[in-house]
Amino acid sequence: MDLVISSADASFLMIIENKIDSGETREDQVVSYLAWLERQTHWKRPAVKLIYLTVDGCRAERADPDKYVCLSYREDIRLWLREVVANIHAVRLSQVVNQYLEVVDKLSQEAGGWQWRTSTKPK
Numbered sequence: 001m002d003l004v005i006s007s008a009d010a011s012f013l014m015i016i017e018n019k020i021d022s023g024e025t026r027e028d029q030v031v032s033y034l035a036w037l038e039r040q041t042h043w044k045r046p047a048v049k050l051i052y053l054t055v056d057g058c059r060a061e062r063a064d065p066d067k068y069v070c071l072s073y074r075e076d077i078r079l080w081l082r083e084v085v086a087n088i089h090a091v092r093l094s095q096v097v098n099q100y101l102e103v104v105d106k107l108s109q110e111a112g113g114w115q116w117r118t119s120t121k122p123k
Contacts, residue, residue: 001033013043019054020107030060034067055107074108
């Protein structure tokens with residue numbers, strides 16, 4: 001698990017699995033994270049989420065696609081950052097977000113320049 005975000009007050013639990021230059025690093029990785037989430041019975045449902053974040057939005061190989069959210073740097077993160085950067089009035093923070101956007105743009109180009117999310121990895 002790359003990032004776990006939780007709030008007891010909001011009864012919210014989220015895992016973000018971040019994959020920049022590789023697929024699942026071990027067999028059934030996402031399946032095991034989903035099983036771990038299921039065992040967290042003290043959290044109310046549906047405020048329990050697994051986000052699978054990749055450059056192009058490809059899905060995990062063995063996990064049920066209805067049980068997690070698949071996001072891409074190329075589409076989802078870039079779009080979100082572009083939307084929020086216009087509303088950032090702190091100059092230094094705006095510069096940092098713009099620099100991060102440049103990194104995301106470069107990652108997207110290096111991964112083959114796909115423009116649309118697909119259900120498989122690039123060939």
